[in-house]
Amino acid sequence: MRALTLTFAFASALFFTAACVHQEANQAPAPVKSYSFEETPAELVGYRDRAKGAFEAVGKRLIPRLTGALAEGGPAAAVKVCREVAQPLTDEAGKEVGFAVGRTSHKLRNPANASRDWIKQLVQDSAGRKGAEVKPMVFDLGDRVGVASPIVAVEMCLQCHGTDEQLKPEVKQILAEQYPDDQARGFASGDLRGWFWAELPKK
Numbered sequence: 001m002r003a004l005t006l007t008f009a010f011a012s013a014l015f016f017t018a019a020c021v022h023q024e025a026n027q028a029p030a031p032v033k034s035y036s037f038e039e040t041p042a043e044l045v046g047y048r049d050r051a052k053g054a055f056e057a058v059g060k061r062l063i064p065r066l067t068g069a070l071a072e073g074g075p076a077a078a079v080k081v082c083r084e085v086a087q088p089l090t091d092e093a094g095k096e097v098g099f100a101v102g103r104t105s106h107k108l109r110n111p112a113n114a115s116r117d118w119i120k121q122l123v124q125d126s127a128g129r130k131g132a133e134v135k136p137m138v139f140d141l142g143d144r145v146g147v148a149s150p151i152v153a154v155e156m157c158l159q160c161h162g163t164d165e166q167l168k169p170e171v172k173q174i175l176a177e178q179y180p181d182d183q184a185r186g187f188a189s190g191d192l193r194g195w196f197w198a199e200l201p202k203k
């Protein structure tokens with residue numbers, strides 16, 4: 001009998017704990033609504049376009065540095081450029097426009113590029129897709145606007161993000177030293193490699 005009562009008490013404690021957890025989940029931050037670029041509501045279009053401009057600016061600075069380094073010193077030397085330049089360049093572009101800009105992926109090389117909360121679901125749902133199958137998105141985050149735009153792998157990227165056979169031994173060695181938890185391998189041309197993201201405060 002006592003055992004039974006205890007079991008009941010335990011079960012109800014579990015029930016109430018579960019109820020509490022559930023309630024907390026319901027009190028999560030402001031609801032996130034998301035839109036494709038074409039369906040962006042008029043009041044968010046300005047934010048969308050500012051983010052788009054920032055993504056283009058980052059790409060325009062990053063790609064020549066990367067191709068230049070590849071041509072000059074080959075992929076092993078270019079890894080160093082990528083490591084030292086990509087992050088500061090992206091941060092700098094964000095500072096210039098006055099909002100946070102970054103890159104993320106379902107398969108990360110640099111743990112500093114981990115996804116912010118609002119983009120996690122998109123990153124997870126689009127993992128393993130082709131670039132052509134996904135679209136840029138706008139997120140209404142309440143007091144902020146989030147914008148995400150796909151980054152697609154092209155042939156050139158595979159020297160550092162391709163299969164084991166495509167990576168030169170010296171590239172593998174540098175990656176092993178610099179990024180012991182590297183996940184950003186095994187991509188093919190046309191694959192979704194990751195996302196540019198921006199987070200803009202609403203005015």
Ligand code: HEC
Pocket residue numbers: 066075076077078079080082083086087103104105107108109110111113151152153154156157158159160161184193194195
């Ligand atoms: C020379 C080697 C090299 C080449 C070529 C290269 N990358 Fe990278 N990539 C890196 C390194 C190293 C990092 C980690 C440093 C960083 O940027 O934070 C990285 C990081 C990234 C990230 C940030 C997410 C993460 O995993 O940390 C994205 C997105 C990315 N690369 C996409 C590309 C695309 C797209 C191309 C082709 C246009 C490309 N890369 C070409 C070496 C390379």
